[in-house]
Amino acid sequence: MKDKVRPVRLKTVIAASMAVWMVMLSLGSAVVMANGYEGRPSTENTLGLQVKAAILIDADSGQVLYEVNSEEPLPAASMTKLMTEYIVLEEISNERLSWDEVITTSAEAASTPPDGSSVFLAQGDQHTVLDLYRAMAVGSANDATIALASKISGSEQGFVTKMNEVSKQLDLKTAIFTSATGLSETTVISAADMAKLAQIILREHPEFLEYSKLQEYKFRERDKTAIVNINWMLGTNVNQKGLKHLAYEGVDGMKTGFIDAAGYNFTGTVKRGEQRFISVVMDTSSKSARFNETAKMYDYGFATFEKKTVLAPKSVVETVKTVKIKKGKKKSLPVVTDKDITFMVKKGVEPKIEVVSSEVKPDTELVAPIPVGTVVGTVTYxxxxxxxxxxxxxTVNLITTEDGQKAGWFRLMFRAIGDFFAGLFNGIVNLF
Incomplete structure (x- = not known):
């Protein structure tokens, strides 16, 4: 009897185990077992990402396409250098610094601990801003970062003050900078704010990608080997034997990071066709994991979303077809939107939009002559x-589609007389 019952029990156990396994899969069991650096628990999410926090946004609009715990401030590690890189680009664009300017390495930069990424600067060494920037962008060199920070603000601490000032200007609400390099675990920022900073960099300084996409860079001519880009996910790495398994088509930036308190972090960007995404993953378990988890988000983004223009440029707004003008041959001018409105939408979905507000400039500003294409108001969808x-x-601008020519004095005089009597007549009618 026992021999007969045993197979039945075994089948029952196997069936039950399979059922549990299937339920776990349907609930995203990967998130239950997911771990960050040194076994820290990950945040539950539907994609099964093994991260503490993550976000995927559309680079053009900032539209959030996927997020996990994206508002919690967490240690940023070397992703902090994105703010340093942004400030350097700002200094150059404002002509307070130039790429070929030579920087003499300060004692502070030379004393940067060599246990992290470094180009081993010695006090008094001289290198151009461009060389130091490339070392920071490609190899995340901490001493090159301090050298640039010292040049701009006199010291790293002075530069940290500047970083926090710029952070407020950019409205990065969760960011607290305590170092230029990210080596300090008290430097924190949320995934959402890091993605926002990355978006600002790409919008205001697209030349940033010229440096972040470099596969390698030789800092000194005498150096035996070049600095290899720490971003192993670069699409161009598809031809690199040891990295091609991590290469992702279209990836051309931006910044990795690691300290014990942060785990392995990565802010990335990828472009295919007209779609460019920005991503952030925080506290993954290994160097490769940060790229694997990012790839999951990119796969999801490209498979799920498409750009769709929901309002064509030069569209007529039903609620604001014309605007009144003063002293013109015509009393009003037709207006249209100045540009298109595009959203990232789920594939196969037809998005619907609605006008929520419109605003027209005051009469005092709408006085003829008014050239065609003049901005006369805004409309928000x-x-x-x-x-x-x-x-x-x-929100898009409303622009005129015709010239608003100024009326002659004779026309204006008779118009004024007509308006006077019309007002007088209406006043009399209102008496009754």
């Missing part, structure tokens, strides 16, 4: 994602 209920708004 709202799109609501049916699935996530995320509400997105876009």
């Amino acid at each position: 709202k799109y609501t994602d049916d699935e996530s209920k995320q509400e997105l708004t876009r």
Whole structure:
């Protein structure tokens, strides 16, 4: 009897185990077992990302496409250098610094601990801003970062003050900078704010990608080997024997980071066709894991979303077809939107938008002559994602489609007389 019962029990156990396994998969069991650096628990999410925090946004609009715990401030590690890189680019664009300017290495930069990424600067060494910037962008060199920070603000601490000032200007609400390099675990920022900073860099300084996409860079002519880009996910690494398994088509930036308190972090960007995404993953378990988890988000983004123009440029707004002008041959001018409105939407979904507000300039500013193409107001549209209920708004300008020529004095005089008597007549009618 026992021999007969045993197989039945075994089948029952196997069936039950399979059922549990299937349920775990349907619930995203990977997130239950997911671990960050040194076994720290990951944050539960539907993609099974093994991260403490993550976000994926559209680079053009900033539209959030996926997020996990994206508002919690966490140690940024060397992703902090994105702010340093941004400030250097700002200094150059404002002509307070130039790429070929030579920087003499300060004692502070030379004393940077060599246990992290470094180009081993010695006090008094001289290198151009461009050389130091490339070392920072490609190899995340901490001493090169301090050298640039010292040049701009006199010391790293002075530069940290500047970093926090710029952070407020950019409205990075969670960012607290205590170092230029990110070696300090008290430097924190949320995934959402890091993605926002990355978006600002790409929008205001697209030349940034010229440096972040370099596969390698030889800092000194006498150096035996070149600095290899720490971003192993670069699309061009598909031809690199040891890195091609991590290469992802279209990746051309931006910054990795690691300290014990942060785990392995990565802020990345990828472009395919007209779509460019920005991503952030924080506290993954290994150097490769940060790229693997990022790839999951990119796969999701490209498979799920497409750009769709929901309002063409030069569209007529039903609620504001014309604007009144003063002292013109015509009393009003037709207006249209100046540009298109595009959202990232789920593939196969037809988005619906609605006008939520419009604003026209005051009469005192709408006085003829008014050239064609003059901005005379704005209109704001709202799109609501049916699935996530995320509400997105876009504001576009209203522009004139005709010249508003100034009327002659004779026309203006008779118009004034007509307006006077019309007002007088209406006043009399209102008495009764």
